[in-house]
Amino acid sequence: MAAPNLSSPTSITGKTTYLDLTSTSETDLLVNAASSGKALRVTFLALCNVDGTATVDATVKIHSAASGGTGYEIVSTMTVPADATVTPLGRDLSLWLEEDRRLTVTASAADDLVVVCSYEEVA
Amino acid sequence: MPIHQTARTFGARRVPTTTTASGCWQLGEVTQARRANIWPTDVDPFFSDVSLLMLFNGTSGSTTFTDSSSNGLAFTASGNAQISTVQSKFGGASGFFDGTGDYINSNTTTSALTFGTGDFTIEFWLYFTSTPAGGVLQQTPTSAPALYINIDTTFGVRIGRHGAAQLSAASDTLTANAWNHLAFVRSSGNVKIFFDGVSQTVTNTGGGIGGYDYFATRAIEIGRTADAGLDGYIDSLRITKAARYSQNFTPQTTDFLTA
Numbered sequence: 001m002a003a004p005n006l007s008s009p010t011s012i013t014g015k016t017t018y019l020d021l022t023s024t025s026e027t028d029l030l031v032n033a034a035s036s037g038k039a040l041r042v043t044f045l046a047l048c049n050v051d052g053t054a055t056v057d058a059t060v061k062i063h064s065a066a067s068g069g070t071g072y073e074i075v076s077t078m079t080v081p082a083d084a085t086v087t088p089l090g091r092d093l094s095l096w097l098e099e100d101r102r103l104t105v106t107a108s109a110a111d112d113l114v115v116v117c118s119y120e121e122v123a
Numbered sequence: 124m125p126i127h128q129t130a131r132t133f134g135a136r137r138v139p140t141t142t143t144a145s146g147c148w149q150l151g152e153v154t155q156a157r158r159a160n161i162w163p164t165d166v167d168p169f170f171s172d173v174s175l176l177m178l179f180n181g182t183s184g185s186t187t188f189t190d191s192s193s194n195g196l197a198f199t200a201s202g203n204a205q206i207s208t209v210q211s212k213f214g215g216a217s218g219f220f221d222g223t224g225d226y227i228n229s230n231t232t233t234s235a236l237t238f239g240t241g242d243f244t245i246e247f248w249l250y251f252t253s254t255p256a257g258g259v260l261q262q263t264p265t266s267a268p269a270l271y272i273n274i275d276t277t278f279g280v281r282i283g284r285h286g287a288a289q290l291s292a293a294s295d296t297l298t299a300n301a302w303n304h305l306a307f308v309r310s311s312g313n314v315k316i317f318f319d320g321v322s323q324t325v326t327n328t329g330g331g332i333g334g335y336d337y338f339a340t341r342a343i344e345i346g347r348t349a350d351a352g353l354d355g356y357i358d359s360l361r362i363t364k365a366a367r368y369s370q371n372f373t374p375q376t377t378d379f380l381t382a
Contacts, residue, residue, distance in 0.1 A: 024373055046147070054167075055166060075150075079165055081139070081143060083145035083146075084145050084148060084163075085146070085147040086148050086149075087147060088150040089150075090149065108376070110372075
């Protein structure tokens, strides 16, 4: 199924997903499956360091495939200070996630980083 | 545009400092702050409690061993103790001890291991080619109540107090020809030994060391104990007068922070 023509979509649905990074492994945040017939527009991405004392480094990548693929950094080992939130993406700085693409997040410490992502699902 | 005047900040508008930046920040603000060198960088929240920090970095064959903690102890090498680039966990080098007369000494008495009855964390990376690896560190003079950490086939990995009690864990799960992370943590009188971040089953001898008063202010030696010399490589040794780990953890993937 082809991605929708953005000039005449069938539906646009606002959605939000969350992630609590309990390990230092790269973790899928948002996946747009191959042939989903959808395009996902990320309009808000918040990286929140919930640790009150230690900084945490965050890396966000877009991958060239919904599974595997090559990762390309949007944010690379950016220090998120204690009790701080950084919003690398927003409505003024949105990102399209095409079919067969995914966003991943990696934290330098477990249980320190919470991620909230709002996006428009265009079909 | 000054950072605090950006229009898109939500929450209270503020300017970050080099140590704190609580609140919500957009990427542009972070970029500005980083360019102005006022965005907080990685800091070790326990750094003020770090009493010894040996990164074992340097050029191959060097006998300069630097303590990167605020104590800045100056060590003198004996035997063939040297910086080696043959094996390294971080920084491209490690400390090499051949098991025969090799050690480094802080020369001067220090309170780096003077924990009293308080919490502590002693951790390091160890690479050995055959077991037992030998003595890792000790206070000198080695009479009681000097602290020591030793690895041998009789007791396994042990931390103790010369002439008195000790705590040990079987060493057969350590891996030869690979880097092993070892951590010894005392928290509120409870002592744990971690291998690669995993708590081990321990054996107390002579009552254990949970309540022991490590009051002695003495010199420190790395690379040997009264029982044996260390045969292998050691990297990133850190002693903290606080309990860093209370449960299983993932050892650090980059070198210890120096601030």
